[in-house]
Structures are given as structure tokens and as C-alpha cells.
Amino acid sequence: MSSHAEPLLKVENLRVDYVVDGSSRNAVAGVSFEVRAGEVVAIVGESGSGKTTTAHSIINLLPGNARVSSGSVTFDGTDLTQLTRKEWQGVRGKDIGLIPQDPTASLDPLQRVGEQVAEALTIHRLQPKKAARQSAVRLLEESGIRDAPSRARQFPHQFSGGMRQRVLIATALAAQPKLVIADEPTSALDVTVQRQILDNIATLTAERGTAVLLITHDLGVAADRADRIIVMRGGEIVEEGSATAVLGDPQHSYTQQLIAAAPGLSPRRLRPSLSVQNPRTATGGDVVHVFPLVEAKSLRKVFGLPRTAGGARSLTAVDDVSLDIRRGETLALVGESGSGKSTVARLLLRLDKPTSGSVTFDGVDLASAKGERLRQLRRRFQVVFQSPYASLDPRFSVEDIIAEPLRAFAEGTPAEQKSRVKALLEEVHLPVDYGTRRPAELSGGQRQRIAIARALALKPELVVLDEAVSALDVSVQAQILTLLAELQVQESLSYLFISHDLAVVQQISDRVAVMQAGKMVELGEATAVLENPAEDYTRQLITAIPGRVPIAG
């Protein structure tokens, strides 16, 4: 394609405002860019940068309170901002496809999967119903759904998240659109699945010559996939250029920050790792602790399943897992969703009882501990969960949230509790006056800081971080990881760091345990496991880290 030809998509001086509580707030402030036919362009930015709003205004699917206040969007020679409602129906799906953010909620739960793909053809009268159904099966096959003829007759709930995204890719590409907008297509998925999905999008669009506008917060993903990268911040484009130029020679300081924050692009360690021979307690010249803080021996957890015709009666979620957590170290527990890593954490925290096997915490058997004794043990191990949106009571003030464990254990007078809360807020680097705010007034990263402060309130020895940074944007993720590394030294904490993301794990852990299908497949020093994995499965996880290719090459 010659560079003189008209671009497929031309966005000029686009401005979008949201009306919130009667006042207008600017989300996109005069953005201009182009996408040529067959090109892959990535828009990168944090949440709130206006990248999704930009993408949605191209296909006119903005929420009801958003207004395009100026600018034009020209697609294939037509000004899209002038289209009527009826004309839009002919553009959406047929000329421009959309691959959505959350595959789990983006399929009609009551319609068979094949029908949903076929609908993209019948709506535009491209094929009669029967032929469309056959095309749907073919499209599903191309999207990597095995046994497509029978899978097409199933319902969305019978598909995993990754499989649903494949269905949505098949749907978006069904009518052979010239442009596909992929809005954070993999942020809700595991890293290994993420890679497969992105590969799938890349192959299918390359075959068809479809242009792709990829929206992502992860510069690593953009680096792997895009011809050109557009970096957005606060509703404006701060940098734009070919992928190699933006990554190799970033001009704007914000781009440099993003590159530094992307774990795959900038591998590094946040603190020196502890070696086996030389635990931190020993380097301090103190007595070497012979016993690990936590020791789990041949843990097994079997869940009973509801009765099904011919189905299995039980599911072994954790199968013969043994591990120990040493004082002051970070043990990472890695695996895909469903590998049993969260169940292991629940067993270690004594939120669940193992079917067999034992857990000892500082020499005390957790299974036999009961009542007040168990309650007193509990204050020594705390947990931070994945979603800072779901784990904080929205009706509590920040102060009440952090003070709750103190009140539960009647720690100190109300005045002492207040000053402890202040100290904790300072420790997690939040302004002290945030104490009176409510969770809804805080960002995801700030909320996670609150959850960490709450976990630290009782001065625990072990903190379990269950995917604690997985729901956060890459740059916020980096800030929280730095904070965790800092607190670990300050408070001499042990961490059990549960994650599916090896790029994050390499930054913070001393040892890594890899789980697959309930079993422990590998456990060893972080550097050894990550640089020289013994198991195929671990190798797969490592190659799935986005942004690794340009670094290696």
C-alpha cells in the first residue's frame, strides 16, 4: 500500500465530554490519528487516559452521558459523525468490528454460541440463516475452537473466558470488516491464554488484511503486536510513532515511565533476593531460624461436585502439595486460573480445612487449633485480595476500614487506634486526610494501598497476596510492588505472592512454586526457575510474558 493513499480511518481533532451530575467533564481533548488499511495500531494509556472513549466514539457506542463535542471521524471516505441511526447499523459489524474487553459478560447467555456468530452475517443480510450457521462453525474453527460443529450448539456458560473471547473474535471478523477495534481484549484473561488470543487476532486479521486498532494499558502487549503505537494520557496523545521508534527512543517522559513500568520490557528486581544459604535473619547476625514460618505437608483438597449424569463426583483441587515459607522471604505461587493456587492459600490461612495433609504455622498445627487460640493465631497472618473494589466495604470510611482489625482484637484505646491508622496511612504513602474518605472516592491503586494498610494493622508475620496486583494497570502495579518490597524490609514480613503473571513474580520473589492442575510441578530459587526452568509448563508461562520478544531480539 502506497503512503499517498487515503488512510482507512482518519480521526481529526476529536473531543468527547461526559456529563456527570450536570457538569461537563472532558475525556478526550482533541485527538487526531490515522489507521491505514491492514495496519495494526495500538493506543496505550492508563485507565482514565481516554483510550477506550476514543475507540468507542469511532464506532458510536459511547454511554448515554457522553457527547462528541467536536471533530470528525472519516472511515473509508465517509464522515461517520454525520451518519443516522439506521446508517450506523450498516457500518457496525459489517465495516468495523469490535472485540470487547470482558468476554465473560459479552455473549447473550440464552443464545447458542453458533447463533451469535451467525447473527453477525444475517443482520447484514450477507447470508441466509442456514448458510450463516455453517459459516459460523467454520469461523469458530478458524478462531481455534476445537470440535466446532458441536461446540456451536452450546451456550456461553459452557465456555471458558478464553474460549468466549475466541467466539467474540469469530463474531467480530464474520462479516469481513476492514477495521477491527480490540478494546483491551485480553486484560480479563490469564497470561498464557492472553498470548494465544493475541496470536489468534494477529493471524486472522493478517490473513484477511484487516486493520486493527488495539486498545491496551500494557505497553508490552503493544510492543509485541503493533506496527505503530499511540500513547495517550489525560485525553491527549503524548507520543505517536512506529513501535520500534516509540519503544527504542521514547521522546516523552510519560512514555519512558510506561516502559519502565512494564515488567516484560524492563526486567529487574525490586530488592536483592535471599539465598538459601544466607537467609536475612542470618545476615543480621541473629540466631538462624531453623524452622520455617509456615510448613505445609502433602496437602490435598477434594471438593464434592453436584450430581451429574456420568460426571465426576469430586474434584481434586489440590493434590499432594508440600511447601514451606521462610521468615522474611517471598514465596511466589504461580499458575493459571484453576491450577489450585488460591485453594492452597485458603488452606494455609485456615479459611478451609485440607482433606488430608497438615499445615503448621510457627510450629503450631493449624488443623487442631480452635476457637480463641486460632483467633489469636489469625492475627499473625493476613491477606490482601485481588479486587480492591470488592474487598473494601463501600459504606466504611478509610479510617474505619483500617481500624477494623484493631477493634476486632481490641488493640489499644480509640485514640491509640487513630494514631496507628495515621501511621499506617503514612506507611502506604497515602495522605493522612484520606482517612475520612470512602472507597468510592479512591482509585484502584489507592484502594489496594488501603487493603495493604489493613493487612498490616495487626503487625502480622505473614501476608498472603492473592493476585494483589493483577487487577491494576501496569504503572500502578509497579508502584504497589515497590511499596510491598519496601514494607517487607521495614516490617520484616514474609509474603506468599500468588500470581499468574511471571513478569511480576520475577520482580519480587525469592523462590517460585509453579502449580498446574492441582499439583506442584516446580519449586526452586526464583532466578533458577525463571532462567532455567526444568518443566515445559514453566517454560510456556515464561514465553507468555508480553514484551519479551523485542528485549530478546
Next chain:
Amino acid sequence: MIRYIGQRLLQGAFVLWAAYTVSFLILYLLPGDAVSIMASGDEQNAVDPALVEKLRAEYGLDRPLYEQYFVALFKAFQLDFGLSIKNGVPATQTVAEVLPETIKLAVAGFAVAVLLGSALAVVAAFSRNRWIRQTFSSLPPLGIAVPTFWIGLLLLQFFSFRLRLFPAIGNDGGQSLVLPALTLAIPTSAVIAQLLTRSLRQTLGEPYIEQIRAKGASEALINFGHALRNAAIPTLTMLGILVGNLLAGAVVSETVFSRAGIGRLTVTAVNSRDIPVVQTLVVLAAAIFVITSLIVDLIYPLVDPRINTARGAKV
């Protein structure tokens, strides 16, 4: 599946037994029994106390409570709820005579309620005009707030007395069914409309609706091809309870329009302390609840593929 239905029927039997027992106790605790009410004429022709005692013995009312209860329960198992104290025919027969009239009324009322309620909800949720949306969504609360008997009286006043379109009272033919059925339908339709409107609005905000729009679907296909089906599911859950509402509504509607039916029979039976008839009605109402909720649960998996009733779980 068969095992599941068996379990549910056992539960149903327990519900029927509990309904029977509770109603038995309540009626026993109320002051005065059937015989003393029959006998309580005016001062002039007071009934001979000896005769009253004899009657009480005949009906078994002089025995201790537990004995009365077990004798009655044993007979109830054989669908014998005793003779109506008022006219001496079996209570079940008294109920069976008027039951078809109430079934007609309830079926007609329910059909109108579903149609009217769905229509209101569809307009309130799908209209592009904000003013129309707001007007139609304020109608259901009004329909729920206004007392049923008042709706009945208004309809009576307007359509029977003013326009003389429909008969004011009685049970003869379809003509006489129209106004009672409407009276019954209006509050029920208001409940359906309110539930369905809320559910539709929520469904329209779901990501998959936006995804269907991104395929290029027309608003009609989105609304009627996808949203309505999804939104109907939570409303379906309420269906069992709505049928119960219909029974309560029938009492009012049949009284206002002087129609024979189990609603009006309930009122007269309670007033005259006709225990056998009241108990038959209570057990009948409980049976209707048990059966409708079983039917709703069996229909569920047909409408929503995610639900497997026999397993009782979302998969």
C-alpha cells in the same frame, strides 16, 4: 429428574400438612365455634342449651383438642374435610361447585395481567422518548397503591352503570367475566410491569447488549430478540407468588361483583365459622402454591440454559 420431582412432592405434602394444622389451631383459638354461632340467635328465640350441647357432641366439638385434630387429620388425608356446617353437604363438594368459576376468573385475569404488564414494561423501557418512558414507569406504582376494591367499584360505576356495557353482578357468560377479570388483572399487571421494567433496564446495560449493537443489530432485534428474553427470567421467578396474589384478589373481586367463587366462599365460610369449608380452602390454596412453584422450577431450565433444576445449581 424423577427423584427431584419426588422430593419436591414430599416437601409439598409437608406444606399442605402444616397449612392444615396451623389453620386448624387458629380456628380453634378463635372465640366461639360453629354450633354456638348457629345457635346465637336473638334474645326471643334463644336455642335450648341442651340442644346446643347435643349438636356440639354430634360434631365432635366437645372432645379434647388433640382428639378433634387427629380425627380431622385422618379424614383430611382421605380428602374428607367434613360436612359444611352451614348446609350439611361435604365441604369439598361446596368448594368444587364454585371452583370452576374462580378458575375462569383467575385464568382470564392472569392472561390480561401478563399482556398488560409486559406491554407497559416494554414501552417504559424501550421508548426513545424520555417523557413517554417516565410516564409509563410511573403507572405501575400507582396500580399497586390503589386498593383493588376501589378499582372494582370504579369499573362498575363507569362500564356498568354509566355505559351499561357489562353486567354489574353475577356469573352468566363471558360478558359478566370482563369487569371482575380486569379488576383482578390491574394490580397484578402493575407488579409484572414494575419487575419487568426494572429487569429490562438492567439488561439493556449489560455488556452483551452493547456487543450485539456492535454487530450492527437494529434496536428492534436488540430489544425483542435479546433483551426481553433475558429480562423475563427474574420476572418468571415471581410468577408463583403472583398466582397467590390472584387468589387474594379473587376474594375482593368476587365480593365487589357478587360472583360465586372460592373467594366469596372464603369470606362467608370464615364469617359463619364453617371450619370444614375454611380448611378445605386453606389446603386448596396451599396446594395451588406448591404446584405453581413446582411448575415454575420445572420451566426454568427450558428458559435459562444455565440452570439445571434437578441439580439445583447454576452451572
